[in-house]
Amino acid sequence: MEMLFKYNWMVREEWYRWCEEVEEAELLKKRTGGMGGILHTLFHNADVEWSWIRILQGKPDFMERFESYNSLERVRELDASFRLEVQQFVEKWDNDMENKLLHLPEEDGSVTVFTWGEVMRHIIAHEIHHIGQLSVWSRELGLKPVSANLIGRGLGSHHSKK
Amino acid sequence: MEMLFKYNWMVREEWYRWCEEVEEAELLKKRTGGMGGILHTLFHNADVEWSWIRILQGKPDFMERFESYNSLERVRELDASFRLEVQQFVEKWDNDMENKLLHLPEEDGSVTVFTWGEVMRHIIAHEIHHIGQLSVWSRELGLKPVSANLIGRGLGSHHSKK
Numbered sequence: 001m002e003m004l005f006k007y008n009w010m011v012r013e014e015w016y017r018w019c020e021e022v023e024e025a026e027l028l029k030k031r032t033g034g035m036g037g038i039l040h041t042l043f044h045n046a047d048v049e050w051s052w053i054r055i056l057q058g059k060p061d062f063m064e065r066f067e068s069y070n071s072l073e074r075v076r077e078l079d080a081s082f083r084l085e086v087q088q089f090v091e092k093w094d095n096d097m098e099n100k101l102l103h104l105p106e107e108d109g110s111v112t113v114f115t116w117g118e119v120m121r122h123i124i125a126h127e128i129h130h131i132g133q134l135s136v137w138s139r140e141l142g143l144k145p146v147s148a149n150l151i152g153r154g155l156g157s158h159h160s161k162k
Numbered sequence: 163m164e165m166l167f168k169y170n171w172m173v174r175e176e177w178y179r180w181c182e183e184v185e186e187a188e189l190l191k192k193r194t195g196g197m198g199g200i201l202h203t204l205f206h207n208a209d210v211e212w213s214w215i216r217i218l219q220g221k222p223d224f225m226e227r228f229e230s231y232n233s234l235e236r237v238r239e240l241d242a243s244f245r246l247e248v249q250q251f252v253e254k255w256d257n258d259m260e261n262k263l264l265h266l267p268e269e270d271g272s273v274t275v276f277t278w279g280e281v282m283r284h285i286i287a288h289e290i291h292h293i294g295q296l297s298v299w300s301r302e303l304g305l306k307p308v309s310a311n312l313i314g315r316g317l318g319s320h321h322s323k324k
Contacts, residue, residue, distance in 0.1 A: 002284055003279065003280070007287060025270075027262045032298060032302050033297055033299075033301035033307075034204050034294075034298065099318075100200070102191035109178055112314075115318030115319060117165065118312065118317055119320035120311055121165055121166055121169070121312050122311065125310065125312045126311075127171060128287050128290040128294065129293060129294040129297070129310040130289075130294060131291060131294060132196075132290065132291040132293060132294020132295045132297070132298075133194055133294045133295070133297060135196065135291070135295060136194060136195035136196065137195075139194075139195035139196075148288065148291040149283060149288075150280065150283050150284035150287045150288070151280055151284045151286065152274075156276055156277030156279060157261055158311065
């Protein structure tokens with residue numbers, strides 16, 4: 001589980017660095033698909049990851065509004081403020097938590113039940129999906145996107161070259 | 163591990179169905195980013211998944227050329243022909259395989275070493291990333307993309323509504 005979270009954090013950090021080289025107007029520009037913009041998507045990824053981890057822990061969540069975080073610096077600060085809690089949760093993950101149940105009340109009064117393992121993989125897939133959208137917008141800007149490769153990042157327990 | 167592969171197969175099947183409603187010219191049209199087209203991306207996902215599973219098993223791989231599979235029907239047939247082998251491999255996955263090593267000779271004569279666990283997650287992330295690209299192209303066509311949600315697909319070991 002941990003490897004895919006680490007992968008997402010590495011890729012996200014590389015996108016922040018990619019953003020440093022791009023004019024803020026382009027980062028904020030309305031685009032087709034996903035969250036409709038580059039910075040909004042990065043904000044959304046950090047927000048959704050943290051929100052689900054809060055929900056699993058039974059802690060209060062709040063809906064962040066992108067309008068309050070519409071600069072690269074503010075998104076990075078928000079992400080950093082969320083990261084510690086997310087990381088601690090991910091690091092203490094073990095297989096016994098896989099089938100714990102989350103009961104989520106819906107607006108219509110029904111209750112949806114998810115396993116914790118399902119929620120954790122939802123968080124992972126959610127971010128990778130949105131990063132795929134960034135890669136298209138990057139090409140539309142004529143820029144090389146951040147590599148999506150998971151191999152070659154030293155995430156396995158071995159020396160990567162010999 | 164298995165849940166994320168199953169997620170990708172479900173999403174891929176839904177994209178094939180999405181393709182049924184779209185003119186073939188649009189599926190083949192050159193687009194910006196990723197593999198440069200909708201059907202080419204779906205072909206690529208099936209091909210890359212199968213190729214890595216072959217490599218892990220030490221079985222010969224061959225590079226498929228999209229030009230030989232440039233219709234929805236042919237991509238689906240190819241995918242189906244790969245699926246059984248991939249599925250068998252994924253179903254027999256256990257934690258002992260996580261740190262097995264794959265030695266991959268590079269063109270410059272060096273050897274890159276990956277853990278099997280790293281390769282499996284690379285396969286998973288690779289597909290989700292490309293599906294994110296499809297979602298942007300779908301919106302550009304004015305069409306609703308397939309949902310990327312992992313939750314709500316009944317992939318956890320529980321009843322999803324009560």
